[in-house]
Amino acid sequence: MRDLSRTIVMWCPDWPVHAAMRADGIDADAPVALIEHGLVFACSPAARRDGVARGLKLREAQARCTSLITLPYDGVHDARAFEPVLAGIETIMPGVQLMRPGVCAVRARGPVRYYGSERAAAEALLACLGEQGVADARVGVADGPFAAEQAARRSDAERIGIVVSGGSAAFLAPLPAGLLLDERLGVLLRRLGVHTLGEFAALPAVDVQRRFGAVAAHAHAIAGGYDGRVVVARTPPKDFExxxxxxxxxxxxxxxxxxxxxxxxxxxxxxxxxxxxxxxxxxxxxxxxxxxxxxxxxxxxxxxxxxxxxxxxxxxxxxxxxxxxxxxxxxxxxxxxxxxxxxxxxxxxxxxxxxxxxxxxGLTRVQSMLGHEGVLTATIGGGRMLAERQILVPWGDAPPEERVRSAARPWPGSLPELAPATVFRERHPVRLMTDAGVDVAVDDRGMLVGDPAAFSPAARGAGVHRVQAWAGPWPVVERWWDAAASRRVHRLQLVDEHGDAWLLMLDGAGEGWQAEARYD
Amino acid sequence: MAAVAVSPAERDGAAQRVAELQSRIRGMQATTLESPALPTAPAIAAVLPGGALRQGAAYSIDGSSTLAMAVLAGPSQSGVWCGVVGVPDFGMEAAARFGIDLERLVLVPDPGAQWLTATAALVDVLGVVLLRPPGRASDGDVARLSARLRQRGTALVVLGDWPTSEARLSISRSEWSGLGSGHGYLTARTATVTATGRLGAGRPRSARLWLPDGAQAFRVDETAMPPRLQAVSA
Known part of the structure; x- marks a missing residue:
C-alpha cells in the first residue's frame, strides 16, 4: 500500500513568470512581474530581491523596483508552455499527472526500480528538465503527492528532497496548518490553538469528521501521512498539429x-x-x-x-x-x-x-475574395459615441464578450430615443453659424454662444441651409481621469429648412463642429 | 385627300405625346410573370406598386437610409437574410431598433472595385441585398445581375439610380417632431414617400408615412389619408 502511493513530484518555482519570460525572450535575471487585476500575481527572483511580492499593488511594486518589467498574467499560456515539459518527462518516465502548470507528479515505483534508487531517479528527472531549459526545478519524493510537493519545496542544495517511507507524518508535523486547509477552516483552527499540521493530525479523526465535515477529514488523513491518493497518469493527447x-x-x-x-x-x-x-x-x-x-x-x-x-x-x-x-x-x-x-x-x-x-x-466565397475583414456582422455594444456602439466583427468571429455585455450598463450621456440611420465612419467638418454669419461656439459653462441660424454641411461654408429647429448642447465627458483617453464633446441636434436632421458634435480639442450622424 | 397643314409646334407636341404613350404601354406590359412577393412592412406596401416587394426585382431609393431600412425590416423580421454592400455609414443601432435582425444581417462595407462580383455572390444566398453602387455598371453587367436576381428570387434595393428598377422610392416633405428652438430632442418624423413605377410610367403613388413614429415603428399616417367615400342616404 505504502509502495503504491510513493510519489515523485516535480515543482518548478515561479512557473508563470518563467513561461512568460521564455515566451517574450526576456533575460532570466531581469526583474519581471505578472499583473492580474492590478495586483502582482507572480514575480521573478530578481524582482523578489528588490522587495516585490505576490499580492502587491502594481504602483507599489513599481516603486520598490524601478526597472520592473510588467506583463499581463495569462493562465492559458502557462498551461500551454508546460505542455512540452510534460512531454519531455514522458520520454524518460511514463505516467505523468499534471497537478497544475508548474507542478506534476509521477508514480515512484517504476522509475526507482529502473534507476536503482529514489535519488538516482530524481537526479535523472532534474537532468531531463535541465535539458528543456527549466534550470531551477525541484524534485521531492514522499508518500503521497502532498507530502512529496512539500518535500520538493523544502529540498536540499541538490534540489532534491526525499522523505523516507513512513516518515511523512513526522516531516509534515512542523509545517503550518494553512498549507492544507482552506482559508476559513485555517483561521478557525488557528483560533482554536491548532497551528501546525502535527497538532491538527493529533486531533481524533472521528471528532474532526463530526465537527468539520468530510473535506477536513480528508485533510486530516493527509496531515497524518495517510495520503491515499495515487498518481493517475494522464493519457498523452493525440497530436494533431x-x-x-x-x-x-x-x-x-x-x-x-x-x-x-x-x-x-x-x-x-x-x-x-x-x-x-x-x-x-x-x-x-x-x-x-x-x-x-x-x-x-x-x-x-x-x-x-x-x-x-x-x-x-x-x-x-x-x-x-x-x-x-x-x-x-x-x-x-x-x-x-x-x-x-x-x-x-x-x-x-x-x-x-x-x-x-x-x-x-456564399459568405465564405465573398470573404476569400475580399479578405477576412471584408464581410462583417454587427452587434450593439455600450458606449456614448454612436460609432463606438456598433461592434463589427468579421463573419465567423465571436464578438468581444466584454463589449457586448457593456451594452446592458447605463451610459449617461448617450443619445435617447431616435437612432440616426447614417452614422459617419469618419466625421466630417461642418459649419454652424448665427444670423450674423459668426461661428456658433460653446463657452466654458457649456452654453451656446449665439443661436444657430444657418448650417452648412461642408467645411468651407458652401450651400448654407437655414436652421429650423435645434436643441443642445449636450455635454459628453468621458474618462476625465485619463489625460490620454479623456474626451469632452458637445452634441447638438438640428433640422434644416429642407427637412434634413443632423447630429453635430463639437470636440473640445478645438476642431470645430463635425457631423457625427445624419437622420436621413 | 386634302393635306392638312400642321404647324411644326403641333407636330413636336404630337411626337412627344406618342413617346409618352409608348412609354406608358411599355410600363404596363409586364415583362415577366408575376413573381412571388416577399413579406413587406405594411407602411412600405402602401406605397409600392403591386403592394409588396417582389422576389427577383430591383428597387431604387433616393438617398434615404431610413427608407432603405424600412424596406429591409419587413423581410428581415420574417427570417430572410439581408446584406448591405458598399454602405460603410449604415447605422446599426437604428437598423436594430427599426426591426432588422442583426443576427441575419451581413455587411460588406468596402467592396472596392469588386462590388459587382461581391453583390452577385451575396445575391446567390441572401434574400434581400441593399447596395450603394460606387460606380456605374455596364448594361451587360446589369442585365446579368437582373437575370441572377430572377433566378435566385432575391430582391435588390439600390441606394441611388439603377437602370432596371421596378420602382423608385423617394422622400419629400419631412416633418420632424420633438425638436424646438433650443429644447427637446428628435422623436419622430412624417414624410411623404413617392413611388414612381418602371421607366417613369404609371401614376406615381405616394403616401404620408411615419418614418418612424414615436415608438420607432413605421406606419402609414392615417390623419393624412383622403377621406373614404361613404354611402349616404338619399
Whole structure:
C-alpha cells in the first residue's frame, strides 16, 4: 500500500513568470512581474530581491523596483508552455499527472526500480528538465503527492528532497496548518490553538469528521501521512498539429499557401479519422528573421481544409492582396487545433442543415475574395459615441464578450430615443453659424454662444441651409481621469429648412463642429 | 385627300405625346410573370406598386437610409437574410431598433472595385441585398445581375439610380417632431414617400408615412389619408 502511493513530484518555482519570460525572450535575471487585476500575481527572483511580492499593488511594486518589467498574467499560456515539459518527462518516465502548470507528479515505483534508487531517479528527472531549459526545478519524493510537493519545496542544495517511507507524518508535523486547509477552516483552527499540521493530525479523526465535515477529514488523513491518493497518469493527447517548414524560405503568399495545401488536407483528415471536427485553430507563422505571428481563428461551423488554408493566407496577407510580397520570407507554418468537438454534435441533417449552411458558403466565397475583414456582422455594444456602439466583427468571429455585455450598463450621456440611420465612419467638418454669419461656439459653462441660424454641411461654408429647429448642447465627458483617453464633446441636434436632421458634435480639442450622424 | 397643314409646334407636341404613350404601354406590359412577393412592412406596401416587394426585382431609393431600412425590416423580421454592400455609414443601432435582425444581417462595407462580383455572390444566398453602387455598371453587367436576381428570387434595393428598377422610392416633405428652438430632442418624423413605377410610367403613388413614429415603428399616417367615400342616404 505504502509502495503504491510513493510519489515523485516535480515543482518548478515561479512557473508563470518563467513561461512568460521564455515566451517574450526576456533575460532570466531581469526583474519581471505578472499583473492580474492590478495586483502582482507572480514575480521573478530578481524582482523578489528588490522587495516585490505576490499580492502587491502594481504602483507599489513599481516603486520598490524601478526597472520592473510588467506583463499581463495569462493562465492559458502557462498551461500551454508546460505542455512540452510534460512531454519531455514522458520520454524518460511514463505516467505523468499534471497537478497544475508548474507542478506534476509521477508514480515512484517504476522509475526507482529502473534507476536503482529514489535519488538516482530524481537526479535523472532534474537532468531531463535541465535539458528543456527549466534550470531551477525541484524534485521531492514522499508518500503521497502532498507530502512529496512539500518535500520538493523544502529540498536540499541538490534540489532534491526525499522523505523516507513512513516518515511523512513526522516531516509534515512542523509545517503550518494553512498549507492544507482552506482559508476559513485555517483561521478557525488557528483560533482554536491548532497551528501546525502535527497538532491538527493529533486531533481524533472521528471528532474532526463530526465537527468539520468530510473535506477536513480528508485533510486530516493527509496531515497524518495517510495520503491515499495515487498518481493517475494522464493519457498523452493525440497530436494533431501540423508543421510545414520551407527550405529555402518562401517570400510570396501564393507560394506559401500552395506549399501548405497538402498539410491542411492532412490536418483535417487526421481530425476526421479521430471523429473530431475543429471549430478553432491557432496559426503560427515564423519568418526567416525569427518573427513569430500567431493568431487564433474561429469558424462558425467547422474547418475544412480549404478554410484552414484561407486562414493561413489571411494571416499572411493582412490587408494586402494575394499576390503581394511579404516583409520577410516565411520559414515555417504551424497549425494547431484549439477547439475540437465530436463529429456527432455536428452531424448534418438528412437533407442538409437548411439555408444557413448555404449562406455560410456564399459568405465564405465573398470573404476569400475580399479578405477576412471584408464581410462583417454587427452587434450593439455600450458606449456614448454612436460609432463606438456598433461592434463589427468579421463573419465567423465571436464578438468581444466584454463589449457586448457593456451594452446592458447605463451610459449617461448617450443619445435617447431616435437612432440616426447614417452614422459617419469618419466625421466630417461642418459649419454652424448665427444670423450674423459668426461661428456658433460653446463657452466654458457649456452654453451656446449665439443661436444657430444657418448650417452648412461642408467645411468651407458652401450651400448654407437655414436652421429650423435645434436643441443642445449636450455635454459628453468621458474618462476625465485619463489625460490620454479623456474626451469632452458637445452634441447638438438640428433640422434644416429642407427637412434634413443632423447630429453635430463639437470636440473640445478645438476642431470645430463635425457631423457625427445624419437622420436621413 | 386634302393635306392638312400642321404647324411644326403641333407636330413636336404630337411626337412627344406618342413617346409618352409608348412609354406608358411599355410600363404596363409586364415583362415577366408575376413573381412571388416577399413579406413587406405594411407602411412600405402602401406605397409600392403591386403592394409588396417582389422576389427577383430591383428597387431604387433616393438617398434615404431610413427608407432603405424600412424596406429591409419587413423581410428581415420574417427570417430572410439581408446584406448591405458598399454602405460603410449604415447605422446599426437604428437598423436594430427599426426591426432588422442583426443576427441575419451581413455587411460588406468596402467592396472596392469588386462590388459587382461581391453583390452577385451575396445575391446567390441572401434574400434581400441593399447596395450603394460606387460606380456605374455596364448594361451587360446589369442585365446579368437582373437575370441572377430572377433566378435566385432575391430582391435588390439600390441606394441611388439603377437602370432596371421596378420602382423608385423617394422622400419629400419631412416633418420632424420633438425638436424646438433650443429644447427637446428628435422623436419622430412624417414624410411623404413617392413611388414612381418602371421607366417613369404609371401614376406615381405616394403616401404620408411615419418614418418612424414615436415608438420607432413605421406606419402609414392615417390623419393624412383622403377621406373614404361613404354611402349616404338619399
Amino acid at each position: 501540423v508543421l510545414v517548414e520551407f527550405e529555402p524560405p518562401l517570400d510570396r503568399i501564393d507560394q506559401v499557401s500552395f506549399g501548405f495545401r497538402t498539410a491542411a488536407d492532412r490536418f483535417i483528415e487526421a481530425l476526421t479519422s479521430a471523429r473530431l471536427v475543429c471549430t478553432g485553430v491557432r496559426v503560427e507563422v515564423r519568418s526567416e528573421s525569427g518573427e513569430l505571428s500567431e493568431r487564433s481563428w474561429l469558424h462558425p461551423r467547422w474547418f475544412t481544409a480549404a478554410d484552414v488554408l484561407d486562414r493561413v493566407r489571411w494571416q499572411l496577407q493582412g490587408s494586402g492582396a494575394i499576390d503581394s510580397g511579404l516583409r520577410s520570407a516565411v520559414a515555417a507554418v504551424r497549425v494547431t487545433p484549439e477547439r475540437v468537438d465530436s463529429t456527432g454534435n455536428h452531424e448534418e441533417g438528412l437533407w442538409g442543415s437548411g439555408p444557413d449552411e448555404r449562406v455560410h458558403h
